[in-house]
Amino acid sequence: MDLTTLCVHGAEDNTHCTGSVTVPIYQAATFAHPGVGESTGYDYSRLQNPTREQVEKIIAKLEKGVDALAFSSGMAATTALMELFKIGDHIIVSDDLYGGSHRLFHYISMKNGLFFSFVNTSNISEVIKHIRKETKAIYIETPTNPMMQVTDIAAISKIAKENNLLLIVDNTFLTPYFQNPIDLGADIVLHSGTKYLSGHNDTLSGFLVVRTEELSEKLRFIYKTTGACLSPFDSWLMIRGIKTLAVRMEKQQENAIALANWLCKHPKVQDVYYVGLPTHPDYEISRRQARGFGAMISFKVDSEQTARQILSRVKLILYAESLGGVETLITYPMLQTHADVPQEEREAKGIDERLLRLSVGIEKIDDLILDLEQALCQDKLEIYGCD
Structure with missing residues (x-):
């Protein structure tokens, strides 16, 4: 079956x-x-x-x-x-x-x-x-x-x-x-x-x-x-x-691939960690042992200020500590999932004030990109209002 x-x-x-x-x-x-x-x-x-x-x-x-x-x-x-x-x-x-x-x-x-x-x-x-x-x-x-x-x-x-x-x-x-x-x-x-x-x-x-x-x-x-x-x-x-695991995983992965590629091109994003990118060092291992890449993305922005700006400005994407649901969630690992890891140990792994984690949901990909785009704008504008 x-x-x-x-x-x-x-x-x-x-x-x-x-x-x-x-x-x-x-x-x-x-x-x-x-x-x-x-x-x-x-x-x-x-x-x-x-x-x-x-x-x-x-x-x-x-x-x-x-x-x-x-x-x-x-x-x-x-x-x-x-x-x-x-x-x-x-x-x-x-x-x-x-x-x-x-x-x-x-x-x-x-x-x-x-x-x-x-x-x-x-x-x-x-x-x-x-x-x-x-x-x-x-x-x-x-x-x-x-x-x-x-x-x-x-x-x-x-x-x-x-x-x-x-x-x-x-x-x-x-x-x-x-x-x-x-x-x-x-x-x-x-x-x-x-x-x-x-x-x-x-x-x-x-x-x-x-x-x-x-x-x-x-x-x-x-x-x-x-x-x-x-x-x-x-x-x-x-x-x-x-019952809906299969259709959710396919849609979430589709969105994640598109979002990871968009993030790679944004000037304020310095690193994107997604196993579905061919540039990921473990891409070939992923292809060999799995049937897909999932929908989890971590990325580093240019400064702590930018990271906090994104978290305060997202409108559609929810700033919440979890993953895997139909809603796209964004998390600040150093303050949430990994807050109990000692700072020196955490930062040695790359979990610092510039790292954000996305659990990509099933929304329309254009809406997710527009939300991140407005959150990354230099000036505070209305949602989807970047000029």
């Missing part, structure tokens, strides 16, 4: 007799037993709920895993993932990392006895250099947030397998529509479902998708014990969002 069709029909539940074309919301915390030692398959919603089960099934199908677990947020999924490891374990992590993950690893996981090496995972030799006997996993974002670095998943998978390490891939930016890390050798795929999978900025969720039954069993135990499961209503919202 094609991915587009799977997005629309993959979560259909034919176990009920009403003929409903949408999955019901089973707003139940607990379920009655037919008799002693008997179960309907559902006992308590922290363990499983019929609505949540359907969204987990479709995510597992889309990511080609044996199981998917739905959490109350992306960070809840990442937190549960860290429970696979014990005191003294070492994990190699992409150094250009979502700020929330950075915060979790530095202030919670390290406190709990885990050790991390933050390296440029695009550089294979750097990854190899940091492997030691305590290393248990390699954790990568690709593309990274916010500098859009790309890691060769298959190459890292080869290294992981040679050293008996888990390979964990955050696939939030590209989604299973554009990239399937398990096909490339990943053991666990992580998603902030809040973003593209939901697509409407109206719910929080997170997912872990696993390659093996063994990993499923371990994570299911952690899941039921720690309890950060996705609610029935939010599971239903996720199913609804995924």
